[in-house]
Amino acid sequence: QVQLVESGGGLVQPGGSLRLSCLASGRTFSSYHMGWFRQAPGKEREFVAAIRWNSTNTIYADSVKGRFSISRDNAKNTVYLQMNSLKPEDTAVYYCAADRFFVIGAREYEYWGQGTQVTVSS
Secondary structure, eight states, X not given: XXXXXXXXXXXXXXXXXXXXXXXXXXXXXXXXXXXXXXEOTTSOOEEEEEEOTTSSOEEEOTTTTTTEEEEEEGGGTXXXXXEOSXXXXXOEEEEEEEESSOOOOGGGOSEEOOOEEXXXXX
16 A cells, blocks of 8 residues: 655746655555656546656656656655646646556556646746
8 A cells, every 4th residue: 555645736837847746655665666647627637757666767748748857766755746847738636646567557557646736827
């Protein structure tokens, strides 16, 4: 059992930056691959980024590639999502997720946080 708690969301102007954090507790964090997903009103949850347990591989959705960066600090049981050059279309609830396998499908992840709201607006 893994518990995940996101933080760092908020209101930001277009072109601004935010860093989301996800604190994990329960089982050994370093043994899990981590992903970030987002869900906007009226849309399905979509993949944003994923990172392997040892940080040897990262994957990004085309919509955020070059603007977002996923990282993790296993000593702190925390995964981060640095979001730069934010656009209004990035507005969504952002969720972190954990799984024993390196996957990018939302239905494939075993554990989920409660989500944190990110709003990009002028």
